[in-house]
Each structure stands twice: as C-alpha cells, then as structure tokens.
Amino acid sequence: MLHIILKTASVFVLIVIGFILILFLPREKEVTVFSGFHIEADYPFSFELYLARIENFTDHILTERGFGEARTGRPVSEEAGKFVARSLKIVLPAFMVSMLLGTLMGAVQFYRRIKFTGKLQNFLSWMFSSIPDFFLFIAIQYLFILMMQHGLPHFKLYGHENWYSFLLPLISLSLFPFLHMSRFTSAALENEMGEEYVRTAYSKGLGDFKALLHMLWNCWSPIMNQAQLVMLYILSSLPIIEKLAGYNGAGKELLFSISSNDELKALSLMLPFLFIMFITIILSQTAKLWLVQKERV
Amino acid sequence: MQMRLLTWIKKHALFCLGTFLLLLLLAITFAGPYLPFVDRELTTITYILNEDKKPVIPPYPPSEEYIFGTDKSGRDLLSLIILGAKETILLVACITVLRYALAIPLSYLAHKKWMGTHLFLKWLNGLLSYIPTIIIVMLLAMLPPFLLSDYRPFFLLLIIALAEMPRAADMIKLEFDQISSKEYIYGGIAGGASPYRLFRIYYLPFLYSKLLVNMVTDLGKVMFLLGQLGFAGIFISQDFVQSMSGDWQLVNKSISWPMMMIKAFEDIRGPIWIPFFSAFAMTYAILTFNIFADGLKSFFTRKIRYI
Numbered sequence: 079m080l081h082i083i084l085k086t087a088s089v090f091v092l093i094v095i096g097f098i099l100i101l102f103l104p105r106e107k108e109v110t111v112f113s114g115f116h117i118e119a120d121y122p123f124s125f126e127l128y129l130a131r132i133e134n135f136t137d138h139i140l141t142e143r144g145f146g147e148a149r150t151g152r153p154v155s156e157e158a159g160k161f162v163a164r165s166l167k168i169v170l171p172a173f174m175v176s177m178l179l180g181t182l183m184g185a186v187q188f189y190r191r192i193k194f195t196g197k198l199q200n201f202l203s204w205m206f207s208s209i210p211d212f213f214l215f216i217a218i219q220y221l222f223i224l225m226m227q228h229g230l231p232h233f234k235l236y237g238h239e240n241w242y243s244f245l246l247p248l249i250s251l252s253l254f255p256f257l258h259m260s261r262f263t264s265a266a267l268e269n270e271m272g273e274e275y276v277r278t279a280y281s282k283g284l285g286d287f288k289a290l291l292h293m294l295w296n297c298w299s300p301i302m303n304q305a306q307l308v309m310l311y312i313l314s315s316l317p318i319i320e321k322l323a324g325y326n327g328a329g330k331e332l333l334f335s336i337s338s339n340d341e342l343k344a345l346s347l348m349l350p351f352l353f354i355m356f357i358t359i360i361l362s363q364t365a366k367l368w369l370v371q372k373e374r375v
Numbered sequence: 376m377q378m379r380l381l382t383w384i385k386k387h388a389l390f391c392l393g394t395f396l397l398l399l400l401l402a403i404t405f406a407g408p409y410l411p412f413v414d415r416e417l418t419t420i421t422y423i424l425n426e427d428k429k430p431v432i433p434p435y436p437p438s439e440e441y442i443f444g445t446d447k448s449g450r451d452l453l454s455l456i457i458l459g460a461k462e463t464i465l466l467v468a469c470i471t472v473l474r475y476a477l478a479i480p481l482s483y484l485a486h487k488k489w490m491g492t493h494l495f496l497k498w499l500n501g502l503l504s505y506i507p508t509i510i511i512v513m514l515l516a517m518l519p520p521f522l523l524s525d526y527r528p529f530f531l532l533l534i535i536a537l538a539e540m541p542r543a544a545d546m547i548k549l550e551f552d553q554i555s556s557k558e559y560i561y562g563g564i565a566g567g568a569s570p571y572r573l574f575r576i577y578y579l580p581f582l583y584s585k586l587l588v589n590m591v592t593d594l595g596k597v598m599f600l601l602g603q604l605g606f607a608g609i610f611i612s613q614d615f616v617q618s619m620s621g622d623w624q625l626v627n628k629s630i631s632w633p634m635m636m637i638k639a640f641e642d643i644r645g646p647i648w649i650p651f652f653s654a655f656a657m658t659y660a661i662l663t664f665n666i667f668a669d670g671l672k673s674f675f676t677r678k679i680r681y682i
Contacts, residue, residue, distance in 0.1 A: 089501055090505075092498070092501070093501060093502055093505045093506070096498075096502050097502075097505075097506060100511070100514055100515070101514060103514075103518055104519070105517055105518055105519055122519075123518075123519050123520050204669075205662075208595070208658075208661055208662040208665040208666075209658055209661075209662070210599050210602060210654070210657065210658055210661060212602060212603065212606060212654055213602075213651075213654040213655065213657065213658045216639075216643065216647065216650055216651050216654050217651065217654075217655075219643065219647060220647050220648070220651050223647060236643075236644065306504060307504075310504060310505075310507065313507055314507035314508060314509055314510075314603075315603075317507075317509070317510075317607070318509070318603050318606045318607065321606065321607075321640060322606065322639065322640065322643060324640075332510070333513075333607055336510070336513050336514060336517070337513070337517070337607070337608060339517075348506075348510070352505055352506070355504075355505045356505075
C-alpha cells in the first residue's frame with residue numbers, strides 16, 4: 079500500500095516538474111521602438127532566456143512563499159481556489175455518475191444482453207458514445223432555444239450564477255465517460271463468463287443475479303483501473319464545455335491564462351487538476367486493494 | 376447468388392453500414408462540390424430586404440433557401456461545409472498517418488529496449504495520462520518558433536500527431552511483446568534474420584489488421600481533438616499577420632470545419648446554427664469512422680475465427 083502511494087507520488091512530482099518545464103518555455107514578446115513609425119516586435123527564443131525564466135519563477139515562488147499576488151491585488155492561490163471550487167461542482171458529480179452509475183448500467187446491460195432491450199441498450203450506448211461532448215452541448219442548447227421560441231418558460235442557459243447552471247455542463251461532460259464505463263463493465267463481465275467459479279455458482283443453485291454478483295466482484299480490478307481514464311477525460315473536456323457554457327470555472331480560466339501567456343495563473347489552475355488526477359489514482363488503487371481478493375491480484 | 380450476397384451482408388452488417396457511411400462521406404467530400412445546390416463561389420451577401428423593405432444583415436437562420444442557414448458574411452453554410460470537407464478530412468488523415476508512421480518504429484525500438492526508449496515511452500505516457508492532450512497542444516502550438524515559422528501548418532500537424540503518439544506506440548508495443556513469444560519468431564531468429572528483417576517480415580504482417588482498425592478509430596479521435604482546438608482558437612491553417620500596433624494576429628484563410636467554431640462563444644448566444652452545423656458535420660464524420668472501425672474489427676476477427 080505504502081509502496082503504491084510512494085511510487086504514485088514520485089511519478090506525480092516528476093509530472094509536475096515536466097509540466098512546469100513545458101509551461102515556462104519562452105513565449106514572451108519583445109517590442110523595440112526605433113521611431114514613432116518603426117516598431118518591431120520579436121519573440122526571442124534561446125536557451126539562456128529559458129533558464130532565466132525558470133530561475134525567475136523559482137525566485138518568485140521562494141520570495142513570495144506561494145504564488146504571490148495576481149494583477150487584481152488578491153493572492154493568486156485564493157483566486158484559483160474560487161475557480162477550482164466552482165469546477166469541482168461539475169467534476170466530482172460527473173466522476174461519480176460515470177463510475178457508479180456507469181458500472182451499474184454495464185451490469186444491467188450484461189444481465190439483459192440476450193433480451194431485445196439489452197441489445198437496444200448496447201446499440202444506443204455505442205451510438206451515443208460517438209457523439210462529441212461539445213456537439214451534445216450545442217445541440218441541447220439549440221433545442222432549448224428553439225423550444226423557448228415555441229413557448230417553453232424562459233430560463234438562463236449560460237453563466238454560473240444560477241443554482242441549475244452546472245447541470246447542462248454536467249450532463250454533456252458525463253455522457254461519454256458514463257457510456258464508456260457501462261460498455262467496459264459489460265465487456266469485462268463477458269470476459270468472466272467462461273470462468274470455472276461461475277459454473278460452480280450455478281451448480282450450487284444460485285440464480286443469475288447471485289452469479290452476476292460473483293462476477294462483478296471479480297471485475298473490480300479492471301473497472302478501478304478505468305478511474306484514471308474517466309477523470310482524465312472529464313478534465314480534458316472541462317475547459318471547452320465551461321467556455322461554451324460561460325461557466326466561470328477553472329477550466330475556462332485555464333484556457334484564458336494559457337492563451338494570454340499568464341504562466342503563474344495557468345500553473346495555479348493546473349496544479350489542482352494534476353492533484354485531482356493524483357488523488358483519483360491513489361483512491362482507485364486503494365479501493366482496488368480493498369475490494370479484490372489477494373489471490374486474484 | 377443473390378441469397379449468398381444477402382447472407383454475407385447480414386453477417387457483416389456493421390462492416391457494410393460502416394463502408395456505406397464512409398463512401399457517403401467520401402462522396403460528399405470529393406463529388407459534393409459539383410452538386411447543383413452547392414454554391415461553389417461562396418457568394419457573400421451584404422443584406423437582404425425583408426417584407427417591410429428594411430435591410431436585414433446576415434447571418435440568416437436555417438430556412439427553405441438556406442437549409443443550414445448562412446454565416447456572418449452571408450455565405451451558405453451547407454455549401455461551406457461541403458466545400459470545407461476535403462480540407463478537413465485531408466488534415467485528419469495526414470495527422471493520423473503521421474502519428475502511426477512515428478509510433479510504429481518507436482514502439483519497435485521500445486519493445487527491443489533500445490537505448491532506454493521503453494523508459495522514455497513510459498514517461499511520456501505517464502505525462503499524458505495526467506495532463507489533457509488539448510492543454511499540451513495549446514502550450515506547444517503557441518511557442519514562438521512554431522508560431523512565426525513559414526511552415527507553421529506543418530509544425531502544428533506534427534505537434535498534434537505527436538501529442539497522442541505515445542499512446543498509440545504503447546498499444547503497438549504491447550502487440551509486439553505478445554507476438555515476440557510466438558514460436559515462429561524464434562524460427563526467424565534461429566534462421567539469422569536481422570532485427571529489421573524480423574520487424575518487416577515477422578512482426579508487421581500480423582499487425583496490419585489491428586493497425587488499420589486503430590488508425591480508423593484514431594481518425595475519429597483526431598477529428599474530436601481538432602474540434603476542441605477549434606473552440607480553443609487554435610487552427611492548423613492560420614496566417615500570422617502583424618497589425619498596426621505591432622501586435623500579431625491570427626488571420627483565417629481556410630474553410631475547414633473547426634474554423635467555423637472560431638467565434639463559437641459569441642455565436643452560441645446568437646446565430647447558434649453556425650457552430651451547431653459545423654459540429655454536426657464533425658459528429659457525422661466521427662460516427663462514420665467509429666462505425667467503420669468497429670465493422671473492420673468484427674470483419675477481421677470473424678475471418679480469423681473461421682480459419
């Protein structure tokens with residue numbers, strides 16, 4: 079257990095360093111004014127500059143004992159915290175929906191695989207998992223707009239102020255990971271069908287449902303391994319969906335800070351994301367150890 | 376004869392559906408521009424007079440005249456999408472081919488553990504399993520040496536191809552690892568085949584079907600990534616122009632699908648049909664690629680099972 083945590087933590091540190099190294103590649107503009115009518119802008123790119131920038135950054139972190147103050151005068155970490163908290167309201171439910179409901183749905187799909195409804199469900203989940211989340215989001219909004227034009231009561235589709243603002247992004251973000259988990263669980267269960275213990279379970283007179291529980295318990299290991307992928311998918315799509323929704327969260331701010339070359343802010347927003355990934359890996363590995371019998375690991 | 380054809384189609388239903396959709400997509404891409412209702416000139420409209428003789432400026436919503444509506448300069452969106460298909464599909468195909476052209480040699484080297492390639496690949500995959508691809512691509516694409524280069528489109532193609540290359544390489548490496556324990560590989564080694572010859576004649580032919588399936592799946596993934604990058608304001612064919620104030624600005628000159636999303640965040644609050652239909656075109660392409668990939672997969676696995 080301790081071994082896994084230490085290993086994951088060292089990987090995490092390496093990845094944070096790697097990300098900082100990419101982030102601080104020189105990308106600043108240097109404007110030289112020759113005269114009133116002659117201005118030249120240049121983007122110098124040299125190794126010395128790169129070193130100086132990294133040195134500058136470490137100095138800044140050491141002297142400020144943190145990220146220091148943002149242009150608004152408030153501490154960067156405080157601002158980042160506000161945005162991240164807003165995004166967590168989407169990320170955590172999306173993750174939970176995908177992992178718990180997705181697994182449950184996969185088990186249901188497997189249970190009914192021979193029946194028509196099961197086949198239909200299989201086809202639909204396969205079909206819908208090809209739909210990109212940004213299209214789903216725009217399509218839902220377009221639909222609402224058209225419906226509002228035809229008499230649906232008006233409500234705000236954009237922004238982050240209303241209590242229901244997080245629902246639309248949440249739905250479009252969780253659809254793909256949810257379907258992925260459902261398909262993955264169903265496939266993992268199908269892999270277990272030929273195992274001997276299933277035959278034993280049936281020979282002891284246990285019904286389909288009890289046998290399914292046996293099989294599900296043996297699938298925890300591959301299912302838990304998907305947690306990282308699900309979280310990565312949610313975090314990858316978060317910036318775009320937040321920006322489309324006008325939801326002022328960490329993802330939207332991250333996009334903005336990267337395109338406006340504000341490295342400190344980008345780092346302060348990216349670090350929580352990396353940390354979420356780290357926690358997800360630790361938790362899923364712990365859950366795996368706890369759920370799976372030793373012999374099958 | 377007809378019966379046999381029917382049973383064959385029934386047996387490979389997914390493959391046939393995928394092929395049909397793919398052919399349709401290719402037909403739209405290459406023959407579409409010559410359809411009668413497609414405005415090849417992409418005429419712009421300044422304004423149209425409405426019933427009260429008041430000028431109305433574009434964009435116009437979907438109507439009988441413009442099925443998909445028009446964009447902000449009054450160009451017919453349907454024509455725009457059909458004319459832009461060729462460029463988009465070409466870009467996606469280029470990126471995927473480039474990705475696999477790089478991934479296959481790397482995975483073989485990693486499989487052979489040549490000069491620590493396997494550790495490098497492992498580290499890259501670790502990095503990419505933490506950081507979203509779109510963030511990496513954004514960070515690299517905004518770097519001045521690429522931004523200002525005359526070959527910017529080429530560099531961007533390379534960056535996007537490289538961004539997901541380690542994942543593909545890792546998957547191929549697993550296949551190599553599996554194949555290497557087969558008897559005929561030992562036969563090849565005993566026969567004195569060089570590593571290159573082993574790679575070409577002993578390993579690769581067994582991977583063709585899997586590579587093809589994965590490449591088609593990746594076409595869909597690349598299209599998705601291009602869409603995301605489009606929303607983030609990064610496109611492959613952009614020109615970089617210095618404005619009066621000395622600032623650099625990105626200027627569009629292409630009509631590929633992601634390009635129509637450049638103003639998506641404004642459009643979504645007004646002429647939402649512009650991002651909607653370009654995203655719809657991408658969704659159709661992604662769906663086609665996924666169905667075709669799954670069809671190919673079942674086609675190949677069935678073939679192997681019946682030998």
